[in-house]
Amino acid sequence: MRRQRPTLIAVSTLIAITLTTAAPTPANAAPPEQVNALTAHQADGYTTLAWQPVDGATDYQIERTPVDADNTPTGAPTIVGIWRPNRQINQHAPTFADSGYNPGDTFQWRVRARTGTTEQPYSDPVTATTTAPWGNPTTPGEQLRTGWETTHAAQYTSDTDEYAYTAAIDALSDRVRVVELGRTVQNRPINMMVIGHPTPAATPEAVAATSPVAINCNVHGNEPGDREACLIMARQLAFSTDPRITDLLSHTTVLIVPTINGDGRANNTRGNSTGQDLNRDYSLIRQPETTAYITMVRDYRPVAGYDGHEFGNSRAGDLPMLPPRHQNVAQPIFDQSQDMIEGHMYAKGAEAGWWACPYGCEGGGNVGLSEETILRNTLGLKNVTNSLLELRSSGGQTRPDEGNTANNRRRKTYSALWTFHQFLDYHRADRADILKARSEAIETQAANTGRLVFRGSRPIPAHPAPHPGDSPPPLDAPPADLILDNAPCAYKLTDAQYNGARTDGPGGVGTTVAQRIAAHGWNVITIGDEHYVPLNQPERGLIPLLLDAKGVEKLTDGERVYPTLTGRRNGPLTVTGFTCADDATINGPVTVRAGAALVTTATTISGPLTATGAAGILLADSTVNGPVRIATTTDAISIIDATIAGPVDLSGNTTGTDAPVLAGTTIRGPLRCTGNNPAPHNLGIANTVHGPRTTQCAAL
Amino acid sequence: MSHPATRPRHPRRSRGPHGARRALGLLLPTLLLAACTGTPAAPRTDAAAAATAPQLTGPLCAALPTGTDPGNPSFLAGQPVDQALRWIPTLTTFEAALRTSGVLTDLPAGTGVTVLAPSDDAFAATFSEDNWDDLMTHHTDQLRTLLKAHLISGTHPIADLTTAGTATTLDGVTVTVTRTGPTARLGDRADTVCADYQATNARIHIINAVLGPLPVTADGTGHRAH
């Protein structure tokens, strides 16, 4: 029962930018303190005002007046913004993104400088009609609108409206497939839009091969602004004919999860229906909502992500952002995420007039810390370049704070829409760097070197002045008792720990550790009734946080298993039981017996490596000067960043849900893979194979 | 019920979470100017709507749907109270709590109701997010008592309440209602920020503080970390 939007809409042009310039300045006119050359660029839901700076100005006030078609004011002039030097990084070209109006309405803007508190004369006015909600109202598909749009932001889009809207997009656009990732505690569907051009890849594995990006739009039910932006952007991605959009979608797959926390959204609570804050559960995955998201990450393997929130601190900027800071996150992922935020978002924000800033920005408080339970950190530990996004309606006291009104909601949602489009542009432009960071991170993690930190962040140094945040987030260094300098090779779990019933889920019923490890996608090797989780895996930084006794929020107290084989060893080696080699040189043939496991890091084997019916073979950062033949393995195979003389032969391995991994490895001879179920994959990290690659490994 | 000593007297000026501070120095005068015009600046206001429009009063009214906007006061006057509450943007916390708890649907059929509806800012200045989630998910009885402290039997314009000087809420507590300039003050704690919304068999007065017995748990430092 929504009222229809008044049909004032001019035919929309996609992402079109209308430029209105001020009336020419009279030749002998303006005093030097008057703002000159004011321009207004229109974009989706906001107007970028830009002007020439005035010498000696302390700040600027932006005034907006609603006008009718004859430029007659229809309301009072209002100061809608204050431009301060810390809003942007290149202060010679001030910009301000004015939002918080009904898109499609017409306004007049003026800007004046203040010197100290002295107000200087206003600029000449600029008048423009703002961009109406995206999509031609008479074009099928484009004409769809969210509940939030049709109610002029008086109501958020309801759960049922969301399902109908996304189903309509799915039905009308070949580019979109809606998949259900799972259900909430109260049985609401958790949907994901899979968007590609001309059509999205057919399976999760095929999508993973496109290096997808993922946006988590609404984890906290009382922070719905990003979700509305996601729904609007989905419509643009589905139906736009803009070459930029089709180009983006031709080079990746966009994964949009509008509402992971549908129960909390319906009740306007932060947590889910059990009261659990889901953004403190992504590592532990006690809840079905977080389990759905983490399983999606395992299956679709996004390489970059954003996680949408809203924020109440009035001293923060428009768009606080933060990378995965946990010190177990591989350096390249932290660096790449920082590049996305400070290299891209700060620079583009200064063009559009949005104030992207470090989380906290000014006096931000005790926020942005190292809990691995937070998606930002969990994704980083999964080698995903990503950022938190907060939406602020009154950015750092430079905008009116109108409470939870339609105009404040618009400021939040349209700034999120800008951010998400910028995110896609960043991925398009920097995809090679993102993938390189990911490869390096996975190889670094799998090498299992360096200390483990159970809580503690990397510092976020203040951006060089001029900077968009006077104070960076707190240092949050790891305390000494939460550092483990001597990382184990693996964790050993008893069968009771691994398969035992748990009570930490909704209604006192939790999934088993085995199920959660499977959702994370870690390799596990079972020997007898003991279960080993080796650390020479891509998520090495996350494993101890859940399985070590030192873990602050852990699943169980696994037993640390240290290497049994180090240094030089001459002669044939027969592996029985669980054998871990680190920094070892083995001169002689290695044979892994049925039911046994070999885990290596920084190890060189000179001689053939043969395993038949082994439980697991996990090689990382290792060299085999000889052929490798692995057949009928039962649990796990992983070969990452290895150098093998070859030939390599993987055959008849049946490793359950854990597909054999062969990634970042150089093989000087042939590579043959036959009869493996599931088939091997390369995590998106190509191998170098000098000989022929056949059958299941032809594309690795 | 006495108030906890820590309760902020002016929650909208406190440094509570979720943008509770509307008073922003330089920006405030113009906002209030726009709000105090009495005929809110509303493009597309048509004469028919204006002629029948409920006469709302309070500084927040102009920031809420006006004129012919979806959810405007004239439209809400013909809506059931639960639907009307969904259209008022600043009541998302209160509306969800009423809906979740079932308090409204428990009212005897056909009786009028007056709703003293705390804004989202008011809730954010009162309850920490953890405390609020705990109330919403685990303490339905406490929640229902809290909500009943915001309901009065019968449909009462704000002027009638101030004339009477007191009102008894459905939790059995009598609160004072006094006129303070253009607005009304309830229980020496809350001010009306937009009064006299009408709905079917109902009046809705938006207030800027939470009534009832529960202690303040918001720490006033801003916001829970993401």
Ligand SMILES: [Zn+2]
């Ligand atoms: Zn949040």
